[in-house]
Every structure is written in structure tokens, then in C-alpha cells.
Amino acid sequence: MIIATWNVNSLKVRLPHLLDWLQQRQPDVVCLQETKTEDAKFPADDIRAAGYEVAFSGQKTYNGVAILSKKPVTDVQAGIPGFADEQKRVIAATVEDVRIVCAYIPNGQAVDSEKYHYKLGWLEAFERWLADELKRHAQLAVLGDYNIAPADEDVHDPKAWAGQVLVSERERAAFQRLIALELRDGFRLFEQAEKSYTWWDYRMNAFKRKMGMRIDHILISPELAARCTRCQIDLEPRGWERPSDHTPIWAEFP
DNA sequence: ATGGCTATGTAGCATAGA
Numbered sequence: 001m002i003i004a005t006w007n008v009n010s011l012k013v014r015l016p017h018l019l020d021w022l023q024q025r026q027p028d029v030v031c032l033q034e035t036k037t038e039d040a041k042f043p044a045d046d047i048r049a050a051g052y053e054v055a056f057s058g059q060k061t062y063n064g065v066a067i068l069s070k071k072p073v074t075d076v077q078a079g080i081p082g083f084a085d086e087q088k089r090v091i092a093a094t095v096e097d098v099r100i101v102c103a104y105i106p107n108g109q110a111v112d113s114e115k116y117h118y119k120l121g122w123l124e125a126f127e128r129w130l131a132d133e134l135k136r137h138a139q140l141a142v143l144g145d146y147n148i149a150p151a152d153e154d155v156h157d158p159k160a161w162a163g164q165v166l167v168s169e170r171e172r173a174a175f176q177r178l179i180a181l182e183l184r185d186g187f188r189l190f191e192q193a194e195k196s197y198t199w200w201d202y203r204m205n206a207f208k209r210k211m212g213m214r215i216d217h218i219l220i221s222p223e224l225a226a227r228c229t230r231c232q233i234d235l236e237p238r239g240w241e242r243p244s245d246h247t248p249i250w251a252e253f254p
Numbered sequence: 255a256t257g258g259c260t261a262t263g264t265a266g267c268a269t270a271g272a
Contacts, residue, residue, distance in 0.1 A: 009271085010261055034271085036262070061262050062270075107272055147272070166272060199272070202259035213272075245260075245272080 003029040003100065004250035005143035005216055011035040011064070014244055015043055017237055022050050025234065027250055028070050029095055031102035031143040035064030042066070057088045065091045065102050083125035092133070098224070099137035101130070103144035108165045116165060119147070123174040131181050140221040142183060145246065147215055148175045150185065154214035156195065166215060178219060186218035186231040186251045198233055199246045207238055218251045227253045
């Protein structure tokens with residue numbers, strides 16, 4: 001089984017890229033973020049025609065998440081239980097024996113802004129919920145755009161970014177609390193190339209200049225980690241015409 | 255270099271992303 005995550009930055013614009021990538025990579029499960037599409041306009045028929053079941057929770061203009069799966073999905077849950085949030089940032093579903101959580105964690109805008117505090121509160125609720133999910137599901141995978149670069153090696157210019165949103169202490173501490181629940185950073189289970197990133201700014205040729213950040217992650221429970229044989233960032237779609245600013249990352253469980 | 259790009263909603267720019 002291959003599970004993947006990709007912030008598509010508008011599913012409407014990126015649908016051709018998504019369909020090409022599904023055809024090429026043949027992932028079993030794909031988590032999408034920033035679909036920016038209300039449910040009534042979700043392109044479910046195109047995705048089903050490509051051989052995937054799909055569960056989605058979206059809104060106009062902002063946010064929006066979806067889970068695609070070749071196998072049937074059950075127990076679909078949108079949003080964090082008990083946490084009131086207008087923004088469509090989470091959907092979870094079970095595929096075979098694996099619990100999949102797809103998350104678009106808030107950006108936070110700037111340290112100590114209103115949105116930053118929303119991000120920290122959101123992460124607190126997320127952590128509480130995941131602790132509960134871990135008790136119920138031995139095989140748990142939490143995929144998505146975390147909007148946190150966990151360590152300096154995940155940042156192209158750590159000095160320039162020091163203390164800023166995406167790398168600030170409080171955000172990284174929140175990320176480490178997820179790890180402390182007994183979730184592993186799938187990407188770091190394996191040796192990886194230096195300057196491995198999942199997001200590059202559209203401006204200033206950042207992708208070509210390798211000026212990126214690793215902010216999209218696949219966190220997995222110990223039982224899944226024991227089964228994981230590979231975890232890779234797929235750079236190819238970021239080089240396509242009119243790309244998302246994020247590129248997919250996937251993990252394999254034979 | 256406090257800009258630089260892209261997407262959306264909506265009709266000339268504002269907001270948001272990261």
C-alpha cells in the first residue's frame with residue numbers, strides 16, 4: 001500500500017496534474033489539502049473515473065481536504081470532534097485496517113498574530129484527538145500540510161527564518177508533542193538527500209534555487225512504522241507547468 | 255531588496271498563502 005499527501009492549492013486548477021499523477025504513481029490512498037472547493041462542486045466523478053473512492057470536506061475559496069482511496073473508505077469523520085471550527089481542515093477515514101487522518105494545519109501568518117494563536121489552539125485540539133485515535137487504531141497515519149518545519153535541516157535558510165512562523169519554538173514544540181504521542185516522522189525513518197523540501201515559494205525561482213521548506217509530513221504509529229519500507233518526496237509535479245507550490249510525499253507499506 | 259507569485263471572488267483590487 002502506498003499512501004500519499006499533496007497540498008494541491010486549488011483542486012479546480014490542479015485536477016489535470018492530480019489525474020496524471022494518480023495514473024503515473026498509482027498510490028492507494030491520497031490525502032489532499034487546499035482543495036478550495038465547496039462540496040457541491042467537488043470533481044468526484046473525475047476522481048471516481050480514475051479508479052478512486054473519495055471523501056471530502058470543503059468550502060469556497062479557502063482550505064478544504066479530501067481522501068482518495070482505491071479500496072473502500074469507512075468511518076469518515078470531518079473536523080476534529082469536540083472542536084468547533086468553521087474552517088474545513090480535517091477529514092479522517094479507515095481504509096482496510098489503517099486509520100487515515102488528512103489535515104491542513106493553519107498557516108499562522110506571523111508569530112503572535114491572531115492566526116498564530118488560532119494555529120496553536122488548533123494544534124492542541126488536534127493533539128488531544130490524535131491521542132484518542134491512537135488508542136483506537138494501532139495502525140494510524142496522519143498526513144498533510146503541517147505548516148511546520150520540524151528542524152533547521154528542513155529549512156533552506158535557517159538563519160533567515162529563525163523565530164518566524166513555520167519554525168518558531170512554540171510550533172516546533174507542538175509538533176514534538178505529536179511525536180511524543182508515539183508518532184514517527186515517516187520521512188526521517190530513512191536516509192534522505194540534503195535540502196529535501198515539500199514547498200517552495202512561487203516567487204524568485206525558489207524551486208530552481210532549492211529554496212524550500214519541508215512542511216508536509218506523514219506521521220505514522222509504531223506498528224505502521226515497522227511496516228514502512230520507503231518514504232519519498234516526489235519532486236516531479238513541482239516542475240510541471242502551472243504547479244502547486246507544494247509537491248507530493250508518499251510512503252510505502254508492502 | 256519588506257518586493258518578488260498564484261488563486262479566489264469578483265469586476266479593479268483585496269485577502270491569503272508560507
